[in-house]
Amino acid sequence: MNVQTNNFQGIYGKMAIAQKGGTKRYEMLSRKTSISSDNEYLSVKARNTLSPYHAFESMKNASAKFMTNNLKVQAKQPVQTVDNKRYLIEKSDEIEGCWRIYDKKLDRSFVFDPSSATVQVDKNTGKHYLMADAPTGGLMDVMPADAALMSTLAQFLNVESADSILTSTLNDKYTITVDAFTGIECLKIKGNEGNGSWLMISNEQQKEKLQELANVYKEKYPNLVRSDGVAMGFAQAEVAGQAVRTENGILLIACNGMEYMDDADPSKSWAVHYSVDATNMYSEIMNAMAEGYISRTDIEEYSAWEKYFEEKGLAFEKVITDEELAAIAREYNAEKIAAKEYAEYKSENYRIEPDKEAKCFDIYNSQGERLGAFDYADIKIRRDSATGKQFLISEHGTMSYDALVLDYELKEDLQKIMGVDALETEELQGFTLKKHSGTGIRYLVRDGEEGRGGKVLLESAADQKKYEALAATYLHRYPNLIESKEEAYIWAHLEIK
Numbered sequence: 001m002n003v004q005t006n007n008f009q010g011i012y013g014k015m016a017i018a019q020k021g022g023t024k025r026y027e028m029l030s031r032k033t034s035i036s037s038d039n040e041y042l043s044v045k046a047r048n049t050l051s052p053y054h055a056f057e058s059m060k061n062a063s064a065k066f067m068t069n070n071l072k073v074q075a076k077q078p079v080q081t082v083d084n085k086r087y088l089i090e091k092s093d094e095i096e097g098c099w100r101i102y103d104k105k106l107d108r109s110f111v112f113d114p115s116s117a118t119v120q121v122d123k124n125t126g127k128h129y130l131m132a133d134a135p136t137g138g139l140m141d142v143m144p145a146d147a148a149l150m151s152t153l154a155q156f157l158n159v160e161s162a163d164s165i166l167t168s169t170l171n172d173k174y175t176i177t178v179d180a181f182t183g184i185e186c187l188k189i190k191g192n193e194g195n196g197s198w199l200m201i202s203n204e205q206q207k208e209k210l211q212e213l214a215n216v217y218k219e220k221y222p223n224l225v226r227s228d229g230v231a232m233g234f235a236q237a238e239v240a241g242q243a244v245r246t247e248n249g250i251l252l253i254a255c256n257g258m259e260y261m262d263d264a265d266p267s268k269s270w271a272v273h274y275s276v277d278a279t280n281m282y283s284e285i286m287n288a289m290a291e292g293y294i295s296r297t298d299i300e301e302y303s304a305w306e307k308y309f310e311e312k313g314l315a316f317e318k319v320i321t322d323e324e325l326a327a328i329a330r331e332y333n334a335e336k337i338a339a340k341e342y343a344e345y346k347s348e349n350y351r352i353e354p355d356k357e358a359k360c361f362d363i364y365n366s367q368g369e370r371l372g373a374f375d376y377a378d379i380k381i382r383r384d385s386a387t388g389k390q391f392l393i394s395e396h397g398t399m400s401y402d403a404l405v406l407d408y409e410l411k412e413d414l415q416k417i418m419g420v421d422a423l424e425t426e427e428l429q430g431f432t433l434k435k436h437s438g439t440g441i442r443y444l445v446r447d448g449e450e451g452r453g454g455k456v457l458l459e460s461a462a463d464q465k466k467y468e469a470l471a472a473t474y475l476h477r478y479p480n481l482i483e484s485k486e487e488a489y490i491w492a493h494l495e496i497k
Contacts, residue, residue, distance in 0.1 A: 069118055069119075069166035069167065069168055070114065070115055070116060070117060070118055071099075071114040071115075071117045071118065071119075071153075071157065072114035072115040072117075073115075074157050074159065074165060074166055075114070075156075075157045075158065076157065076158040076159055077158050079091065079099070079156055079157065079158070080156075080158075081156075082152055082155045082156045084152055085104070086103070086104055086105055086148050086149075086152070087101060087102065087103060087104065087148065087149055087152040088100075088101070088102040088104065089101050089102075089152055089153065089155075089156040090102075092111050094111070095111060097113060097114075097115075098111050098112060098113050098114070099111070099112060099114050099117075099156075101130075101143065101149070101153075105203075105204065106201060106203075106204070106207065108201075110130070110132075110141065110143045112130070112132035112140075112141065113132065113133075113135065116132065116133040116134070116135065117130060117131065117132045117133070118130075118131050118167075118168060119131070119145055119150075119153075119165055119166075119167045119168075120167060120168050120169065120170045120171065121167050121168070121169060121170060122170045122176060123169050123170065125176075127144065128144070128145040128146075128150060128167065129142055129143065129144055129145055129170065129187075129200075130142065130143045130144075130145045130149075130153075131171075139174075139187075139189075139198070141198065142187055142198045142200060143200065144185065144200045144202050146202070147162065150162035150165065153165060172190075173189060173190055174187055174188070174189060174190065175187070175188050175189075175190050175193075176188075177241070179238075179239040181209060181213060181239075182206050182209035182210050182213060182239055183205070183206050183209065184199055184200065184201055184202075184206050184209075184210065184239050185199075185200040185202070186198065186199055186200070186239060186240055186241065187200065188241070191279050191280075191283075192255070192279045192282075193241065193282045193283065193286075194242070194253060194254055194255040194256075194279070194281065194282030195255035195276075195279070195282075196255075197240035197241065197242065199236060199239055199240060210232075210235055210236070210239065211232075211235075213235040213238065213239070214228070214231040214232045214234070214235035215231065216235075216245075217230075217231045217234040217235055217245070217250075218231040220245070220263075221249065221250060221263040222263070223263045223264070224249070224250060224261055224263045234250065237252065241253075241286070242254065244289070244299060246260075246296075246299050246300050247297070247300070248262050248263060248264055248265075248268075248300060249261050249262040249263050249264075249268075249269070249300060250263075251299055251300075253282060253285055253286075255276050255279075255282065256273065256274065256275065256276040257271060257272055257273040257274060257319070258271070258272050258285060258305075259271040259272070259319075260299070260300055260302070262300065266323070267323060268300070269321065270302040270318070270319070270321070271318075271319035271321070272302075272305065272309075272316050272317065272318060272319065273316065273317045273318075273319050274314070274315060274316045274317070275315065278314075278315065281314065281316075284312065284314060288305075288308050293308055294308060302318070306318070340376075340419075341356075342354035342361075342376075342417055342418075343417070345413055345416060345417040347409055347412075347413045348366065348409065349365060349366045349409055349410075350363060350364065350365065350366070350409065350410055350413050351363075351364040351365075351366075351368075352364075352413055352414070352417055354417075355373070358373070359375060359376050360373045360374055360375045360376060360394070361373070361374050361376070361379070361414075361417070363404070363410075371402075371404055372394065372402030372403070372404060373394065373396070373402055374392060374394040374402060375394050378392070378393065378394035378395070379392070379414055379418055379423060380392075380423050380424040380425065380426060381406060381411070381423050381424065381425040381426070382426060382427075382428045382429075382431075383425055383426070383427055383428055384428045384433050385427055385428070386433070387433060389405065389433065389442075390405070390406040390411070391403055391404065391405060391406055391428065391431075391444065391457075392404045392405075392406045392410070392414075393431065393444075395446075401446060401455070402455070403431075403444045403454075403455040403457070404457070405457050405458075405459045407459075411423060430446060430447050431444050431445065431446050431447065432444070432445050432447060434454070436495070436496040436497075438470070438495075439463075439466040439467070439470060439496065440463075440466070441456060441457070441458065441463050441466055441467060441496050442457045442459065443455060443456045443457055443496055443497045444457060445497075453494065453497035454497045455497065456493055456496050456497050467489075467492060467496070470492040470495065470496070471485065471488040471489045471491070471492040472488065473492075474488045474491040474492055475487075475488035478491075
């Protein structure tokens with residue numbers, strides 16, 4: 001197992017949808033798509049020659065144009081528009097030489113080149129399909145051809161009946177499956193199922209079921225699916241066999257990788273890349289789930305898939321996410337910082353002493369009072385977005401942390417002792433800044449520990465005077481309970497926080 005440091009694209013960039021009048025082909029793409037085969041082809045083209053392989057492929061792909069059963073050669077005379085209750089067939093006014101079929105009931109159009117289009121019949125079901133190849137070969141689009149469409153097409157071709165239209169057996173390189181929930185047929189290329197699918201919606205009931213499935217995605221995964229378009233994209237991907245719903249997220253399977261996205265906790269998301277030439281990977285992944293090698297509860301777990309791939313001897317690479325890269329960088333920087341030797345630093349109002357064993361700085365004010373201990377790795381600015389206030393915070397485990405308002409002088413002192421031009425800045429998270437109603441003094445509370453109070457922040461000389469005045473109030477009001485000024489400060493501190 002190897003590791004890649006490039007991240008997969010998000011769902012919006014991952015699902016490239018080519019639409020021809022409602023029949024969609026889905027290809028799951030990422031930045032990790034292998035281009036070795038494309039480069040090879042380009043190098044061949046640059047020499048103005050074709051290898052025997054590419055010559056054979058070009059001839060094979062172009063063969064549909066020369067078949068005697070393509071629709072263009074079957075037309076008995078110049079075609080005329082046919083318009084009935086269900087279908088409209090006409091010459092396309094957008095693409096010269098192409099024809100257009102409009103399905104009124106499903107409100108979709110099917111535009112195709114008749115010289116590379118044929119009617120093929122599935123020998124297992126007897127169903128007819130209108131197959132439209134691209135000019136350079138390869139299937140471009142497909143449409144179910146029911147009895148009504150075949151009859152309309154016969155009128156358009158000016159032949160006696162639907163039975164007069166020449167057909168061929170469905171190419172054996174294709175396989176057609178039916179989605180159990182929606183009833184929608186899906187055509188795939190055998191042995192390369194992860195590389196493309198064509199969904200064939202035949203009736204309104206199937207459209208309604210597909211919309212119902214899209215609603216499931218939007219309701220179950222609100223953090224991942226925030227629009228109707230994305231919800232429909234996921235629903236169509238599931239029907240195509242390229243998306244799997246789990247309890248907490250969505251697994252996407254492509255021709256060159258798979259990605260799990262957790263709806264509740266993005267840190268649990270992960271991605272795997274494999275070669276686009278490894279056409280067996282899709283079936284291996286689907287078999288793992290179908291045959292129980294990967295249980296329903298384990299689909300979300302990268303470790304389960306890693307074990308399966310390694311046991312099967314399948315080549316793959318784990319994709320390191322941006323969050324993981326950031327964590328690695330932080331850990332690396334923390335190790336570098338911890339390994340450095342720091343000297344004591346003193347300014348007008350602060351004294352900073354490094355503790356080599358504890359790998360932290362003890363910070364004192366000009367009166368020699370210890371303000372807190374701050375780990376080397378925690379020397380960064382925590383900025384409160386609501387107030388713009390900046391803090392220095394170091395957590396020492398459960399229910400223990402130190403916090404200071406980071407004024408200009410202290411920030412300059414820390415930059416000098418750390419040997420950096422600027423401290424790292426991040427948004428304040430996990431803490432809430434609050435204000436004492438009586439004095440207006442702010443205090444910082446760690447989320448979830450409100451009952452314990454927080455750290456009092458004396459941000460100015462005015463705050464210091466208010467703090468001392470509150471302590472004096474305690475000392476004079478409760479002489480039998482409070483015997484010293486130090487005790488009074490403790491009580492004032494407890495009230496504020």
